[in-house]
Amino acid sequence: HNDQPAAARSGGPGPAPADAAVSAGADVGRAAPPPPNERRTVVLNLPLDVQAQPAPDGVPDPVPPVPQPDPVRPGRRAVAELAALLRAAERPVFVAGRGARSAGPVLRELGERTGALLATSAVANGLFHGEEFDLGISGGFSSPTTADLVRGADLVVGWGCTLNMWTMRHGTLIGDGARVVQVDVEDAALGANRPIDLGVLGDVAETASALLEELGEPVRGYRSPEVAGRIARQGRWADVETPDLSTATAIDPRVLSRELDRRLPAERVVAIDSGNFMGYPSAYLSVPDERGFCFTQAFQSVGLGLATAIGAALAQPGRLPVLGTGDGGLLMAAAELETVVRLGLPLVVVVYDDAAYGAEVHHFGPSGADTSTVTFPDTDLAAVARGYGFNGAVVRTVADLDALDEWLAGPRSGPFLIDAKIADDGGSWWLAEAFKGH
Template sequence: MIVAEAVGRTLVRLGADRAFGVVGSGNFHVTDAMVAAGARYVAARHESGAAVMADAYARVSGKLGVVTVHQGCGLTNALTGVTEAAKSRTPLVVLAADTPAADLRSNFRVDQDALAHAVGARAERVHGADTAVADTVRACRLAVSGRRTVVLNLPIDVQSRQVPEPLPEPDPLRLHRPAPAPEAVAELARLLGQSRRPVFIAGRGALPRPCAEEAEERSAADALRELGAATGALLATSAVARGLFHGDPWSLDVSGGFSSPLAAELISEANLVVGWGCALNKWTTRHGSLIAADASLVQVDVEAEAIGAHRPVDLGIVGDTAATASAVTALLAGDERSPARGQLQNGRRGYRSPEVGARIERELAWNTVPYTDDSTGENIDPRTLSIRLDQLLPRERVLAVDSGNFMGYPAMFLSVPDERGFCFTQAFQSIGLGLATAIGAALARPDRLPVAALGDGGALMGVSELETVVRLGLPMAVVVYNDRAYGAEVHHFAGDGVDLSTVTFPDTDIAALARGLGYTAVTVRGEGDLEPVAAWVDGPRSTPLLVDAKITSTEGSWWLKEAFRGH
């Protein structure tokens, strides 16, 4: 057995059931070895797309993600997707071929370790035949235990060396929860017991953990729901964790730029805000405006350096979200001397009054917020489009949203069934990743309808992966919010005498392009044009669907105005 085969087999033994990539001579053998060991290989049309697919697959499936690329140019092509995964702390192994150390003049030679470090990933290496399995296990363990993206370099000359057999059986990759300090638990219990209007904001760190034993762990969502019920806290999430509290009558949905008017009002009136695995950055807090000046701010995170990184906090707790929430609930319920327990027993509901509950039921959803329909007959208002699509598309869906001026409309008006139904690759804020995100998410949840919401700029940037959707036979709905521009820049820089020709484009018939690749495609200029969508939903969905929606774009979206505030 050669090193390439040993590395591929070890990855599969450690739980990598899929590999995404573009195969060249440098990564041919290791990819083939993964397939031979039982993994499914998914060929992308571009390495960045492959990296994004692997990232999304890991997020939605909860499994270790693997992307396999050629040396040099294969890795540089993948870098935007790798950067997104690294900034999102996705447990992902980038299996990158590398040039031999002695081949100093190779056309493919670049400093791959430096590339990994530059984008926030961890660089590891397969050093030789005797260490090949151990090197692979180390990279995977780093990816899972640290929620890190790891570039595992596999030099060409090392790949062909003979490995001692039999291969050792690697131990399973399991992530243990760090427990919070008892004094920190007591202080949070005290604050919650005294608070009249507490709000929880759960972030990426509250999402289901990678490579977790489902039967052995309690979800963070359940732990936070129980603590919220005990303390009267309202429940919200950052954008990336949307869906975590779906169906809960006390859920405010998303905190930040995507907050509905009612959610923003209730969060800004809280006198205690607790971030659970949440960065509490400018997007989630609207540049801090959602945190009242007299509110206490608490942050719970598994990493000490994350606490207070974006906003000063009154209490920081290093600990796992589920473990910390459960410990606080237990203390409140079991400590007879706790003033918090006494206050709760006296019947205080915290923020959960009947009046607040009625307002949440009546006013929270974006589709209940009044607006003036800007549809013209030639172009459809993106709010009208999104509301109608939400009605037409099955509720059991997994939604992926690209970046751009349009993104708030599908992100907020299209409902999702849970946290596994929303995949938001926005940590690097690159356009062009949405379609590949939807492919990875679709493969992770084949029981749900995959929906890709893209701008025209992002759709054309990632256009090569339209073919991948057809080739894989995915019954995907691709919705293009087509304003014939890079809308974010148009609305940010628009003004008297400003030349916008660099960010505006002629109309493109994206529907025609999709038909040529095998899609059912429809051009939408008004609600009446959506009837073919209903027909496609009814079945048999034997081809993917693309909706080229010509949207109005008279002004920047509400979230964009907020995002650019102060710039």
């Protein structure tokens, strides 16, 4: 007998049992987090005998609606203090996180009023897509230009963003003398990862709206034609010139990612698995908005990407779903390739195939560790996928991507898998950042 409630609590989610079919709806209602602004996962436990029970006639809606909490309004003093910091700042930068994903329009307006450059954490990627002063992702996936501009800020404001070690590169993206502010609906999040000069307890949209009322005329801030030109020229990794590591049998992952970004339709939803490869699709594949990027890296678990991509494809059928994964992660989840085919999803699976768990090879290999258990024989993963019903191609050169073009131009009658044999990058740039201090 497994103590499932105890297992759920150990990982953070709260357990909630359903005791009978007749009460299942009420049980689900009770499972909803009661505090108005508490955000947590709930594990609904359905015993086998309950699953087998027929739903009785006359039962109302099985799942009662969960009341939405009123947005937390910031205190007047906190708004006034943040407004004063914004007026005094010459180079403000906004970093929006998961908690700001529904506040894009008002943050754009506030950025224009204050002259702030706009960046996001990885999970909010795409929130400011199309803005002239959009820096993209702040953190390990930042281009050199983005990192330099964030580091040059004299005021960093985290909007629904915890400013953790990934987003701030262990704090190195916060320049000397820069003031740091956090806006969040959870008091415990304020200053949780680094010292801050001001914590504002409040909903992001409510706080930004209050600031628009508090502030006066627009100021130039960090925005200038020179900064706009730097962002336009090299704000994205796709615009940064890098050496081509490609060989006759392996393609540079940066070259591959640039080509994919150019060839795939702009209306896309990109899901990312975990591994050494993950910075390439994250940094190179642009997305149309914050709903175009699925970044599920809890515990950095390898193998969750395919299931994430299936969910994203079902949730947004009007967009082309794209999965970036490594060969190790794909092999962990290969059984779900059948699910993709059965559901008829036009999913493009891009496998960054280095015949290894690359993070382990590059992190532990140089210290003399035995990496034989984390390296694999070269495998034709496209052939494996075809066995499930996919279309597929092995890609070793840019020319091999013509098969993708043909699929995109056709009826897309089944999903497509690219087994990209990537050249050795010596450990990706984001991995070097991630392991600093470890």
